[in-house]
Amino acid sequence: MIFTNLRRHRVRTAIGATGIALGVATMLSVVGLLGGAVKMFERILRSDSQVVVFEKNVSDLFFSNVPVEVVVELESQPFVKEAQPVLFTIITAPDRPVVTCFGIRAADGRLKKGEWLQGGAADFQDDGEGVILGERAADFLHAQAGGRIELGHGTYPVAGVVRMENGFENGGVFMPLLACQKAFHKEGVCSVITVALAQGHESSEVKAWMNQHHERFTALENEEFSRSYSQFKIMKTTAWVVGGCAFLLGGLSVTNTMILSVFGRIKELAIARVCGFSRGQLARMIFGESLLVSAIGTVAGWGLSSGGLYLLAMIPQLQGYVEPRIGWQEVVGAMALAAITALVGALYPAWYAANLKPAEALRFE
Amino acid sequence: MNQENPMKAQVLVEDVWKSFDRGRIEVLKGVTLTVPEGQIVALCGVSGCGKSTLLNVISGLEEVDSGNVRVSGHDVVHESTRIDLLRHHIGYVFQFHHLMPDLTLAENCLVPLIAIGGNRADGLARLQELATATGIQHRLTQRVRDLSGGERQRGALVRSLMNDPELLLCDEPTGALDESNRSRVFDLLLELVRARGRTLVLATHDPDLASRCDRTLKMRDGRIEGETHG
Numbered sequence: 001m002i003f004t005n006l007r008r009h010r011v012r013t014a015i016g017a018t019g020i021a022l023g024v025a026t027m028l029s030v031v032g033l034l035g036g037a038v039k040m041f042e043r044i045l046r047s048d049s050q051v052v053v054f055e056k057n058v059s060d061l062f063f064s065n066v067p068v069e070v071v072v073e074l075e076s077q078p079f080v081k082e083a084q085p086v087l088f089t090i091i092t093a094p095d096r097p098v099v100t101c102f103g104i105r106a107a108d109g110r111l112k113k114g115e116w117l118q119g120g121a122a123d124f125q126d127d128g129e130g131v132i133l134g135e136r137a138a139d140f141l142h143a144q145a146g147g148r149i150e151l152g153h154g155t156y157p158v159a160g161v162v163r164m165e166n167g168f169e170n171g172g173v174f175m176p177l178l179a180c181q182k183a184f185h186k187e188g189v190c191s192v193i194t195v196a197l198a199q200g201h202e203s204s205e206v207k208a209w210m211n212q213h214h215e216r217f218t219a220l221e222n223e224e225f226s227r228s229y230s231q232f233k234i235m236k237t238t239a240w241v242v243g244g245c246a247f248l249l250g251g252l253s254v255t256n257t258m259i260l261s262v263f264g265r266i267k268e269l270a271i272a273r274v275c276g277f278s279r280g281q282l283a284r285m286i287f288g289e290s291l292l293v294s295a296i297g298t299v300a301g302w303g304l305s306s307g308g309l310y311l312l313a314m315i316p317q318l319q320g321y322v323e324p325r326i327g328w329q330e331v332v333g334a335m336a337l338a339a340i341t342a343l344v345g346a347l348y349p350a351w352y353a354a355n356l357k358p359a360e361a362l363r364f365e
Numbered sequence: 366m367n368q369e370n371p372m373k374a375q376v377l378v379e380d381v382w383k384s385f386d387r388g389r390i391e392v393l394k395g396v397t398l399t400v401p402e403g404q405i406v407a408l409c410g411v412s413g414c415g416k417s418t419l420l421n422v423i424s425g426l427e428e429v430d431s432g433n434v435r436v437s438g439h440d441v442v443h444e445s446t447r448i449d450l451l452r453h454h455i456g457y458v459f460q461f462h463h464l465m466p467d468l469t470l471a472e473n474c475l476v477p478l479i480a481i482g483g484n485r486a487d488g489l490a491r492l493q494e495l496a497t498a499t500g501i502q503h504r505l506t507q508r509v510r511d512l513s514g515g516e517r518q519r520g521a522l523v524r525s526l527m528n529d530p531e532l533l534l535c536d537e538p539t540g541a542l543d544e545s546n547r548s549r550v551f552d553l554l555l556e557l558v559r560a561r562g563r564t565l566v567l568a569t570h571d572p573d574l575a576s577r578c579d580r581t582l583k584m585r586d587g588r589i590e591g592e593t594h595g
Contacts, residue, residue, distance in 0.1 A: 001479055008467045271463045274426065275524070276452030276480035279444075359426040362459065 002288040005261075012257055012264075016290075017297040019253020020341065024301025024334050025308065027243025028326050031333075032309050034239040036325040038232050040166050042222060044102075048109045049084070049194035051206045053219045060231060061088055065189040066217055068177075074193065077209060079201035084108045085190035087180050091152045091173065093141050099151070100172035103180025103190065111162060111174060118145035119160020129179050130159030134170040151175075152183055195219070240333075247337050250297070254345035258290050262349040269353050270361035279354035286350040287343060294342030298335055302326075375532050375564040376400035376423055381432030383418055388430075392418045394587035395432070402531070405558060405565040407575035410584035416568035419584070420534045423566065424455050437531055452481045456525030458554075460537035462517040466510040470501065470520045473509060477527045488527065495523040499553055515546035522554060533558055535567045539574065551577070 006013045053074070055064040066085070074083040087103030104110065106126050117135060123145075124132050131151070133143055138161040143149045145160050151173065164170040181187045195206055203221045210219040226232055262269065269282060277285075306326060376398065383393040392415045400406050408416040421427035422434055425447035434441045437454045441447050451457075464473040471492060478488035496502040499519040504512055509520065518538065525533060538554060539547040551574055558565045567578065575581045583590045 001476075004468065004472065008465070267463055268465055272476065272480070274424070274451060274457050275477040276448060276528070278448045278480075281480065357426075359421040362463070 001285055002292055005285070005289055006292055009261060009264075012261060013293055013296070016254050016257030016293040017300060019250040019257070020294050020297025020338055021250075021300035021304060023243075023247040023250025023341070024298050024338055025304040026246035027240075027334050027337070028302060028305035028330055029308055030242045030246075031236075031239040031330045032305060032326040033312075034235045035327065035330065038226065038235060039325055040168060041232075042226055043166055044110075044168055049082075049196045049222070051195040051197065051203045051219050051221055052225050053083075053193040053195060053206075053210060053217055054191065056216060056218045061191050061229075062090070064191045065186065066191070066193055068188055068190055070214060070217070071190075071193050073213070074195060074206070074209075077206075079198055079205040079209075080195055081198040082107075082196040084194050085177060086192050086194060087177060087184070087186060087189070088191040089180065089184050091183070093149065093151055096140060099137060099141075100168055101151070101180060102169070102172055102174050103177045103184075104174055105177050110164075110169065114162035114164045114169075117161045117163055119158075123159035124174065124176065125159075126176055126178060128159070128176055130157045130176070131179075132160045132162055132174040133158060134172050134174075135161060135163040136167075136171040137173055140171075154183060243334075244337070247341050250338075251341035251345045254290055254293060254342055255348065257293065258286060258346050258349035259352075261289065262286065262353050266356065266361045269356050270358040273356065273358040274362075282356075283350040283354040286353050287346045290342040290346030290349075291339060294338045298338040301334070301338075302331060375402045375404070375437060376566060377433070377435040378419070378423065379433040381419075381422055381434060382430045383415075383422060383427065384430055392587050393422065393429075396587070396589055398582065398589060400564060400566055402564055403562050404580060405555065405578045406567065407578040407581045408566065408568045408584055409570060409572065409575045409581055411570060414584045415587045416570075416584055417536050420457075420536050420566065420568055423532075424457055424534055425450060426457075452477070453528055454531050456528070456530035456533045458518075458521050458525045458533065458535040458538045460540040462509075462521040462541075464509040464517055464520055464524070467508060469506050469508055470496075470512065470516075471505040473520060474505075474524045474527055477524060481528060483528070491527060491529070492523065495526055495557075498557060499523055513546075514542055515550060518542060518546070518550050519553065522550070522557070526557065529561075530563070532564045532566070535565065537568055537570075539571075540569075547571075 053066060053070065054061060055066055058064045068085050071083045071085050074080050084105060084107065086108070089101045089103065091099050091101040093099050106124050111121055111124060111132060119132070123130055131149065133141065138144060141149060143158050145158050147158050148155050149158050156175070156179070175183070177190065181189065197203060197206070207219045210217055220228065272282060309326070378396055378398040381393050381396045382391070384391045396419060408419060410416055418427060422429055423436060423441070425441035436450050439446045439450055439454070441450060464470070474492050475488055478485070492505070493502065496505055499522060501516055501519050501523065504516055509517060512520065518541070522538070535554065539550050542550060555577065569575055580592060580594050582592045
């Protein structure tokens with residue numbers, strides 16, 4: 001009966017399913033986009049490490065100040081393979097008020113992952129002033145290796161241009177840590193220390209050591225960091241709230257469809273009662289129809305968002321910045337929300353259908 | 366008064382009162398009626414005399430203000446009993462067929478089977494038998510909207526008999542049909558009911574049709590005024 005009823009009213013079914021599809025598509029797109037952005041940011045932080053060390057109780061990593069001596073201390077521990085300080089800053093350039101700047105050491109692995117377009121890794125030196133530009137940064141700053149570039153209050157030689165996979169890094173500037181500390185008056189400190197563990201050792205050893213020797217700082221595994229970092233939390237919450245609002249609209253569409261569906265076949269429902277359908281059977285039928293509409297909408301919305309995100313990632317200007325990523329948690333979440341929306345949306349129509357008085361309904365004109 | 370033994374009564378209606386609009390419109394005023402098994406009874410009277418309401422009360426589609434109604438020994442007051450009666454003991458045919466126009470005739474006729482979760486193969490066999498008996502077997506796969514008025518009403522009759530009810534209630538079953546179809550459908554109705562030994566209570570204001578029943582009850586202003594035996 002459920003399939004038959006939906007098949008009989010294809011337009012109505014399609015409208016209801018479209019409402020849910022748009023809700024699902026919006027939610028998965030927003031969650032996917034922000035999830036991708038978070039993942040990209042995580043990769044900037046991580047760069048082959050397992051643990052991130054930063055200052056406790058800071059609202060943003062830009063405000064975290066970790067003494068570089070901690071790096072030396074950490075590197076002398078048997079459980080640490082490598083510790084790298086990173087200073088995150090925002091720097092201004094002519095016509096570009098915001099450029100992400102990474103203060104790093106030459107030994108930091110992230111530059112090795114890039115494709116060198118101009119210059120080479122050897123041109124980036126810890127005690128030098130030469131900066132490396134991401135490909136996009138070189139493009140919008142109109143700079144090339146061998147030239148000089150104005151950044152903040154200083155002018156720096158461009159030591160090379162590198163193509164990075166990550167959009168933030170590709171549009172950023174890599175500055176020797178010492179030069180970066182000097183430019184931002186942050187001598188002796190960095191924002192985070194990324195720690196790669198020695199083989200056979202656990203992150204808990206780093207955490208315990210930090211807790212014992214540097215209480216002001218915290219060490220978190222990358223996953224823990226992602227879960228607890230307030231900026232990520234805000235982004236993820238925003239995504240779910242925006243998606244939830246989209247669902248609310250989808251839910252209204254389902255309610256409207258189901259109300260129309262019930263009111264449009266009052267006599268049919270009455271006849272079903274005359275033929276022996278119980279109130280429960282009628283209610284289940286309405287809930288079933290609503291759930292099926294919602295399921296169709298969910299699948300369509302999933303397809304729509306996957307396609308949309310794929311196309312978005314194809315746009316050259318967005319490459320590296322958009323990493324569409326729809327995980328199974330998001331899909332399950334969207335499915336659950338769609339099912340709840342369908343059930344809530346069908347509550348009144350189902351109640352109405354179940355409480356229909358057949359004799360009265362058959363007199364209904 | 367009715368002389369039948371209540372123990373063998375298919376339908377037992379005792380002093381039933383029914384009103385609408387918060388008691389302002391009294392439709393049934395102390396109706397008492399007994400219909401024994403296998404009897405064909407016509408309820409006659411002008412429009413608004415309470416025939417349809419009495420049928421609705423017997424089927425449990427309408428709740429009574431006071432009085433008792435029993436069908437096949439079951440009290441129709443309770444919801445669970447009502448559903449059981451409508452599923453297994455009562456078939457109902459209305460003046461209008463009330464079939465779903467965009468479904469096939471077969472799909473429409475199988476609705477009572479879905480309600481009881483019955484065996485589909487058995488249901489299809491029964492449908493074939495009833496459709497053959499009513500002469501619409503060649504129309505089963507057609508959509509209702511493509512059928513004639515007479516075929517639709519015969520379809521409604523088949524649907525009402527799908528679960529082999531002991532009691533058939535018909536509210537002006539030929540009222541929406543033309544002259545030739547009216548007589549054809551009515552003949553068929555009597556034939557099916559008599560052949561199966563079922564009980565029929567029929568509301569009609571057509572005296573010719575009423576005269577072909579075993580018994581005719583004359584209703585007026587919410588009361589049974591008198592009866593004649595055919």
